Amino acid sequence: MDASRDIVIPKEFEFGSDDDVLVLESGRPFGPITVRYETYGTLDKAASNAVLLLHAFSGDAHAAGYLSGEESRPGWWDSMVGPGKPFDTDRYFVICSNVLGGCRGTTGPGSIDPASGAPYGLSFPVVTIGDMVNVQERLVTRLGIKRLLAVAGGSMGGMQALQWTVSYPARVASAIILATTARPSAQAIAFNAVGRNAIMSDPRWRGGAYYGHEPPARGLAIARMVGHITYLSDASMHAKFGRRLQERDEFGFDFSDQFEVESYLEYKGGTFVDRFDANSYIYLSKAIDYFDLEGKYGSLERAFANAVSKFLVVSYTSDWLYPSYQSKEIVVALMRQEKDVSYTEIDSPFGHDSFLIETERQGRMISSFLQTAQRGEEER
């Protein structure tokens, strides 16, 4: 075991069994809910140094460090979270929880419904980004934190961060909003719809009741392949694969001919099945499609009317899933409402995934933004 490794112990929090039941945005009461979360660093005495990380679609509570000495790769944002890193665990108490509807320790469609003793499947309620945030609010309260120094996330995590500033304005000193949108476009919805269709068309999906049977692995793999294409860019795919063939130099004119990009996607699709539940894919992608601050509040300006957080918004030139113009719409609405907002567009070839890769450039901004936010809190 590598002694230098930070071994993280995941924790669980349960609520909503009885009178503290959560009422979902659909109006349906739902519970109990188990929340898987991890923390890094130490909460200060005033409980004023807490930063809540919000994960993206296929992420989980395991943002940094290693869960065991054997784990080959650290958490999904380890490059950004740790001592001396932008989310500096020597200064901040960093929290990350798995989202409601997920499949990585927090209650989701694969969890056991206590009423039936069987997994929920499609009887799991439709959940929203707002519901995910309301669950996180319960966790943060349980941890004794009245006000977060920051919420931060990319993609679906950025949606949750935006929702925090709208749902709980007084409880969020600052928000770091990366590679996201206030409402996914028709094109983004279309890609999610294809993914859901691929899963639901797999006969092994069985109307969502596949637990205890073979999972709809092919359908989920195809959904993931579609997703992967949207996370990369034309340029990054070209740089990574070009038109190289897998394991041969010339066309063999048979169906064993594969371009490297095909093998890569099939590999990524195939391994995804081992760590992700197909029904969670359906529920979370639906939550993303539903997310629409403009539609819900009448306009983006009205959505942000009561927000009091400082905002850092970052978009990436080659992100075509949630392109820069969508971040700019957020920034313009915030500015019209005279909110405290910084915006940067990072010139990056890595597409939507840039927020997971461009750690140095966004890291400097986040580091200085957090320090300013902390000074602001001290002067309050």
Add this chain to the structure above:
Amino acid sequence: MDASRDIVIPKEFEFGSDDDVLVLESGRPFGPITVRYETYGTLDKAASNAVLLLHAFSGDAHAAGYLSGEESRPGWWDSMVGPGKPFDTDRYFVICSNVLGGCRGTTGPGSIDPASGAPYGLSFPVVTIGDMVNVQERLVTRLGIKRLLAVAGGSMGGMQALQWTVSYPARVASAIILATTARPSAQAIAFNAVGRNAIMSDPRWRGGAYYGHEPPARGLAIARMVGHITYLSDASMHAKFGRRLQERDEFGFDFSDQFEVESYLEYKGGTFVDRFDANSYIYLSKAIDYFDLEGKYGSLERAFANAVSKFLVVSYTSDWLYPSYQSKEIVVALMRQEKDVSYTEIDSPFGHDSFLIETERQGRMISSFLQTAQRGEEER
């Protein structure tokens, strides 16, 4: 029956039974081959006014007019082909044939293999854009045409047009190349790979031997949905659907909630199954992925070294499947070889489909380009 309707009689041409067998680019001899084609207008005495239209992925020989008085929609490029239209059938003899490997009358994987008496399925040979062109060359020769006034096509049709100028330089006076590429990018290959995977993952696909059984309709529908997204643009999808819900005003928070864009894709995917064969999807998408003039000839400049046609290249600002930069690579290579090339980028919101929609703007260019080409031929 509407008397003003042009009723078109499709024709068939067969070759390759014996000594005139076609040798494919893979080296494999293949035949017999039936070619479905249509013609519009009249071939002049010198056989000098023939224009060959090359269809795109899901197109067919039926480019213009109506096959019967009952047909509700005319051929796929009817807006461009007819008396007084850009491909003016009062002036030109216009030919369009279904491609080799297709499923609309020309021999493909769903055709009967005379050796076995059963459909080819996956025993059909892998075919290339070059093979399609070689089949067309047989047809053109049979029609008594030594030299085409023009070859013209968009997308996969543009690839065939490019290949004509390279394979048969002396036989093509001019080439109209729309919305295409000299080699699909890794991203474009990735989308095709997802489509093939969706089909091959459908249990009804049966390794390609589904003829006589239920076809792999769900897999093919998903492949088509992916394709459709790449044919449109973010902007055109936004204009067409926005985030409107199908048949309701508010979220119902159940899985009957559908955005209009989802219903549209599912409808388009579902109806495609009635007119397209899943194995042809696999073969034709593979032919597109294989197409690489740069890889085959060492460089684009070398590919065009012997070309003597006049070129009109048109790309469309919102086409992200074969973006303008790929057309510009073709144009630069042609210019470096001092070929006669005109290039225009049309500012259009309709994505890759623009070449089927922007008939007025591209029509004016094509009309004048063809007249110039015809004058050039008269002066020859």
